Amino acid sequence: MAVRITDECISCEACISECPVAAILEEGNEKNPNDDFFYVKPETCVECVDHADAPRCAEACPTEGAIVWDMPYTSEFNDYFSEKNDEGIYKIREHKSKGLMLPSVKEQKFISDISMADRESGANVQNF
Numbered sequence: 579m580a581v582r583i584t585d586e587c588i589s590c591e592a593c594i595s596e597c598p599v600a601a602i603l604e605e606g607n608e609k610n611p612n613d614d615f616f617y618v619k620p621e622t623c624v625e626c627v628d629h630a631d632a633p634r635c636a637e638a639c640p641t642e643g644a645i646v647w648d649m650p651y652t653s654e655f656n657d658y659f660s661e662k663n664d665e666g667i668y669k670i671r672e673h674k675s676k677g678l679m680l681p682s683v684k685e686q687k688f689i690s691d692i693s694m695a696d697r698e699s700g701a702n703v704q705n706f
């Protein structure tokens with residue numbers, strides 16, 4: 579992944595148009611597993627690597643901490659994303675021929691400077 583949007587989100591829509599890879603879904607979207615707040619597709623988010631110096635969604639967000647760090651979308655964290663997908667926390671895309679687009683199928687870029695402690699604790703991306 580990625581970054582994750584929490585229930586602190588006030589659905590203001592400011593982040594959607596900022597994402598360079600269209601990874602953010604509004605509430606009500608059938609691919610969003612959350613009923614009443616926005617969602618970042620972990621299989622799509624690249625943490626803005628090669629697009630900006632910092633995650634653009636978090637720069638646009640008016641809240642304090644609706645967008646937090648999640649684990650890198652890499653094979654090392656395949657089980658993490660797979661389990662949480664089974665739990666309904668994520669809704670990872672099902673590809674017609676490749677199947678579920680887990681990190682073992684396709685990894686994504688991530689910012690290597692972010693500590694595992696910050697990722698595990700879901701630290702506020704705005705503090706980056």
Ligand code: SF4
Pocket residue numbers: 580581596597598599600601602618622623624625626633634635636
């Ligand atoms: S960090 Fe960048 S790529 Fe990821 S959801 Fe936010 S704007 Fe999109």
Ligand code: SF4
Pocket residue numbers: 583586587588589590591592593594616635638639640641644645
């Ligand atoms: S900018 Fe922040 S508050 Fe607004 S929709 Fe995105 S995550 Fe939610």
